[in-house]
Amino acid sequence: MELPCLSCGAALRVQSPATLFIVCSYCQTTMIRDQDWSVFGKMATLPPEITPLQIGTRGVYKGETFELIGRQRLQWRDGYWNEWCALFPKGRIGWLAEAQGFYMLSFPVEPAPDVPNLATIKAGALISVPGHEMFLVDDIKTATCVATEGEMPFPAPARQERLSVDASNAKGEFLSVEKIGLTQHVYLGRYLEFNDFKFTQLRQLDGW
Amino acid sequence: MAGEISFNCLQCGSPIAIHAPGQSLSYACRACGALVEENHQGLRILKKASQSMLWKPLLELGSKNKLRGETWQVIGFMVRSDGSGDYVWSEYLLFNPFQGFRWLTESQGHWNFLHMTRHRPKSALGTWVSWGGRRYRLFLKGKARVKFVLGEFYWRVKIGDEVTVKDYIAPPDILSSEEDGTEEMWSAGTYVEPEDIEKAFRPLHPMPARVGVAPNQPSRYLEKRNAYLKHWGFFAAILIALHLLMNSFKQETTVLDTNILRDGKVPVQLLRSESFTLDKSGTNVKIQVYAPLQNSWLNLRFTMVQEDGQAAAPIEFGRDLYRYESGSEGSESHTLDEVFLKHLDQGRYRLDINSEMGWVDPSILSKQDFPLRVTVKKDVKVISPLVLCLILVSLFPLWILLGDWRFESKRWADSDVNG
Numbered sequence: 001m002e003l004p005c006l007s008c009g010a011a012l013r014v015q016s017p018a019t020l021f022i023v024c025s026y027c028q029t030t031m032i033r034d035q036d037w038s039v040f041g042k043m044a045t046l047p048p049e050i051t052p053l054q055i056g057t058r059g060v061y062k063g064e065t066f067e068l069i070g071r072q073r074l075q076w077r078d079g080y081w082n083e084w085c086a087l088f089p090k091g092r093i094g095w096l097a098e099a100q101g102f103y104m105l106s107f108p109v110e111p112a113p114d115v116p117n118l119a120t121i122k123a124g125a126l127i128s129v130p131g132h133e134m135f136l137v138d139d140i141k142t143a144t145c146v147a148t149e150g151e152m153p154f155p156a157p158a159r160q161e162r163l164s165v166d167a168s169n170a171k172g173e174f175l176s177v178e179k180i181g182l183t184q185h186v187y188l189g190r191y192l193e194f195n196d197f198k199f200t201q202l203r204q205l206d207g208w
Numbered sequence: 209m210a211g212e213i214s215f216n217c218l219q220c221g222s223p224i225a226i227h228a229p230g231q232s233l234s235y236a237c238r239a240c241g242a243l244v245e246e247n248h249q250g251l252r253i254l255k256k257a258s259q260s261m262l263w264k265p266l267l268e269l270g271s272k273n274k275l276r277g278e279t280w281q282v283i284g285f286m287v288r289s290d291g292s293g294d295y296v297w298s299e300y301l302l303f304n305p306f307q308g309f310r311w312l313t314e315s316q317g318h319w320n321f322l323h324m325t326r327h328r329p330k331s332a333l334g335t336w337v338s339w340g341g342r343r344y345r346l347f348l349k350g351k352a353r354v355k356f357v358l359g360e361f362y363w364r365v366k367i368g369d370e371v372t373v374k375d376y377i378a379p380p381d382i383l384s385s386e387e388d389g390t391e392e393m394w395s396a397g398t399y400v401e402p403e404d405i406e407k408a409f410r411p412l413h414p415m416p417a418r419v420g421v422a423p424n425q426p427s428r429y430l431e432k433r434n435a436y437l438k439h440w441g442f443f444a445a446i447l448i449a450l451h452l453l454m455n456s457f458k459q460e461t462t463v464l465d466t467n468i469l470r471d472g473k474v475p476v477q478l479l480r481s482e483s484f485t486l487d488k489s490g491t492n493v494k495i496q497v498y499a500p501l502q503n504s505w506l507n508l509r510f511t512m513v514q515e516d517g518q519a520a521a522p523i524e525f526g527r528d529l530y531r532y533e534s535g536s537e538g539s540e541s542h543t544l545d546e547v548f549l550k551h552l553d554q555g556r557y558r559l560d561i562n563s564e565m566g567w568v569d570p571s572i573l574s575k576q577d578f579p580l581r582v583t584v585k586k587d588v589k590v591i592s593p594l595v596l597c598l599i600l601v602s603l604f605p606l607w608i609l610l611g612d613w614r615f616e617s618k619r620w621a622d623s624d625v626n627g
Contacts, residue, residue, distance in 0.1 A: 047229075047230065047250055048213060048229045048230060049229050049230020049231070050227075050228055050229050050230060050231065050305045051230065051305065052305055052306050075248070075250075077248070078233065078363055078364060079231070079233055079362065079363065080230055080231065100231055100308055100309055100324075100362050101304075101307055101308010101309050102308060102324075102326065123390050123391055124392075136328065138326070138391065139390075139391060168326045168327075168328060169328065170327065170328045170329070170330045171327075172326070172327040174326070191326045191327065193307075194306045194307055194308070195307075205305050206212075207212070207272075208279070208304075208305055208306075
């Protein structure tokens with residue numbers, strides 16, 4: 001479907017029926033959907049960065065083609081990473097995290113498995129998920145959203161804070177627990193190499 | 209370079225290029241060595257005054273080079289030392305916006321190409337871990353301390369930062385863990401021949417010469433060893449097969465089996481066997497003698513005579529038999545002996561035996577007649593040519609094995625773990 005920007009009138013594509021939050025790519029106006037769309041505010045601009053991914057990039061995972069429809073740039077004490085919202089066939093949403101050349105693709109786990117209390121959890125703690133090898137917590141960080149672009153299935157304004165726990169296991173699987181406000185989600189996926197995704201529609205990078 | 213972002217050093221004003229914007233957090237000025245880092249707001253602040261510029265990178269910062277099928281830009285240079293500070297090595301941070309970061313390390317002229325991994329190894333028995341389907345053995349445990357940096361890094365680098373390092377090897381691969389007290393990071397890498405680095409990176413200075421054997425340096429004997437072992441097994445199998453085949457054609461037959469009566473009372477007696485025939489030239493024979501002695505010894509001197517006139521010289525050999533049942537030396541017995549003769553001509557033969565005898569107790573009672581049993585077998589199956597061939601075939605592989613063993617001992621001489 002198409003949504004005319006409530007501020008500048010530009011026609012914005014809305015690809016996912018789950019989209020609740022959208023950033024106008026022309027005027028940075030943010031809109032939120034309740035019963036209907038309304039203006040939420042203005043999005044900060046994304047700082048310069050070198051990433052081959054962009055909204056519209058397509059990739060393949062387990063034979064299914066997905067398209068990146070939105071992303072959040074997150075910042076923590078010791079760096080940055082991107083969370084790309086990936087739209088899969090039948091409206092399924094996955095998340096492609098991109099950090100220092102690591103690529104992690106994960107999906108929300110419903111119902112969420114039991115995880116230790118995030119307030120007291122430490123790096124090195126173990127998390128067991130039935131049917132998977134034991135996960136070891138790599139790090140726990142408080143992150144802030146620097147900027148959002150495109151579509152998001154939840155409100156994702158700039159400066160929004162989240163608690164993020166990353167864990168991995170010997171099978172190359174990836175587990176993350178994200179807590180934004182009072183809602184907590186568990187995501188399960190894999191560490192993958194750039195070439196595994198067979199990306200197309202990548203961003204042109206100067207000099208590369 | 210087109211499209212390159214840069215800023216001016218907060219200390220000396222020199223331009224500092226940013227090759228990995230959005231990922232790099234620390235920049236060490238190439239002109240003055242000042243450390244500048246991004247703070248929480250993405251602003252750059254001066255963290256530390258200049259370092260003494262004691263080290264120069266061999267690989268040019270900012271240069272792009274193709275290694276193992278991908279292009280890598282050298283963006284950071286770091287010198288680290290062990291806990292004592294005596295042992296120093298170099299590390300180069302490589303960047304590719306698609307593939308991420310890699311490390312090239314140079315230590316004593318040996319190079320490793322490493323990537324960080326989130327695939328945790330599984331600990332196996334003792335000092336072994338398994339990762340990616342291979343088993344790695346612990347080689348070294350120690351400290352690594354940052355001594356010097358240039359260029360840019362994706363974390364907040366500090367001079368003096370120290371981590372605990374563990375290196376596991378499965379040559380030519382290496383698996384390395386760094387632990388800073390909160391996090392354990394794993395890197396996996398492979399040994400790279402210095403010539404490959406030289407070709408790919410066109411270094412600024414002469415390449416350092418290789419010293420000793422690196423922990424994960426591939427053994428040039430190893431490949432040979434496996435190839436030779438395979439060939440050796442093949443040749444050994446052929447030899448054994450040939451041996452079995454040749455022996456299967458030989459029909460071992462007894463051509464003489466006789467008892468010659470020895471007079472038990474005389475010290476010296478000439479005995480003579482019946483004749484036997486060898487119907488082929490080049491035959492081998494085994495001659496066995498047995499004497500049922502009692503507290504006596506028997507010295508036999510054989511002369512094998514060809515009876516049918518061929519002018520071949522007679523073959524001579526001697527044997528000593530004895531049996532002492534009691535006495536000051538205890539009991540000793542050697543009453544059966546044999547002789548093996550090869551390449552005999554075809555013809556009729558007999559054995560002339562000059563026998564000399566002695567007794568422990570020379571009383572008449574102990575002097576009894578007895579049969580001297582002589583058997584002659586022809587076309588005997590033999591194993592000695594096979595053994596000889598196997599030894600010859602094994603010499604070169606053994607030399608390779610020895611080389612491999614010496615290479616491995618040199619490698620492990622530097623290990624502080626398995627000694």
